Amino acid sequence: SQQGEEDPQALSIQEGENATMNCSYKTSINNLQWYRQNSGRGLVHLILIRSNEREKHSGRLRVTLDTSKKSSSLLITASRAADTASYFCATDAIGGAQKLVFGQGTRLTINP
Amino acid sequence: DTAVSQTPKYLVTQMGNDKSIKCEQNLGHDTMYWYKQDSKKFLKIMFSYNNKELIINETVPNRFSPKSPDKAHLNLHINSLELGDSAVYFCASSQVGDRGGYGYTFGSGTRLTVV
Numbered sequence: 001s002q003q004g005e006e007d008p009q010a011l012s013i014q015e016g017e018n019a020t021m022n023c024s025y026k027t028s029i030n031n032l033q034w035y036r037q038n039s040g041r042g043l044v045h046l047i048l049i050r051s052n053e054r055e056k057h058s059g060r061l062r063v064t065l066d067t068s069k070k071s072s073s074l075l076i077t078a079s080r081a082a083d084t085a086s087y088f089c090a091t092d093a094i095g096g097a098q099k100l101v102f103g104q105g106t107r108l109t110i111n112p
Numbered sequence: 113d114t115a116v117s118q119t120p121k122y123l124v125t126q127m128g129n130d131k132s133i134k135c136e137q138n139l140g141h142d143t144m145y146w147y148k149q150d151s152k153k154f155l156k157i158m159f160s161y162n163n164k165e166l167i168i169n170e171t172v173p174n175r176f177s178p179k180s181p182d183k184a185h186l187n188l189h190i191n192s193l194e195l196g197d198s199a200v201y202f203c204a205s206s207q208v209g210d211r212g213g214y215g216y217t218f219g220s221g222t223r224l225t226v227v
Contacts, residue, residue: 037153043202045215099168
């Protein structure tokens with residue numbers, strides 16, 4: 001079954017604005033990761049947050065994790081046209097073999 | 113360049129044919145994966161190998177057979193291709209650690225179209 005679900009499915013904002021994407025998941029996790037996929041390309045790892053962490057920053061990216069609500073958010077500040085892409089959250093669930101289970105992604109469009 | 117490289121990038125073939133996709137990583141990772149991305153962008157794991165040993169087989173039809181000759185290579189062979197096999201197939205690798213977590217490195221994908 002699908003683990004992560006992103007919200008919204010699509011987001012369109014003006015350049016310079018902040019973009020927030022949310023992810024919900026169902027089981028206990030070791031970590032949660034966010035990936036970016038440009039059209040026709042592979043996925044690029046953006047940031048990883050461990051289950052015992054609540055917030056993490058990387059450049060213009062800020063990720064939060066609330067394990068009690070089984071949810072995470074990705075904030076991109078001061079968006080740029082080059083941020084246009086699909087963004088996926090992925091979870092590594094506790095137990096079993098290590099694997100990432102992906103949500104269906106948020107399609108982000110930054111309008112110049 | 114350190115990377116995960118997969119070939120071919122595009123594959124168009126007729127139903128019933130057999131085809132292979134190759135993947136190589138030079139990152140020194142010990143685990144490799146195949147993921148399938150459907151037309152709705154949903155990514156689903158198919159297989160994972162750790163140091164040539166099959167770890168995950170996610171109820172994939174027997175027509176799909178992965179092969180890992182060494183820990184740097186993971187190939188995917190598909191027999192008797194069906195229309196529903198049309199998708200983008202991604203190879204990925206990671207360093208399996210203490211589950212504190214490592215990001216995956218993905219290849220650029222192989223777009224398979226079965227006609």
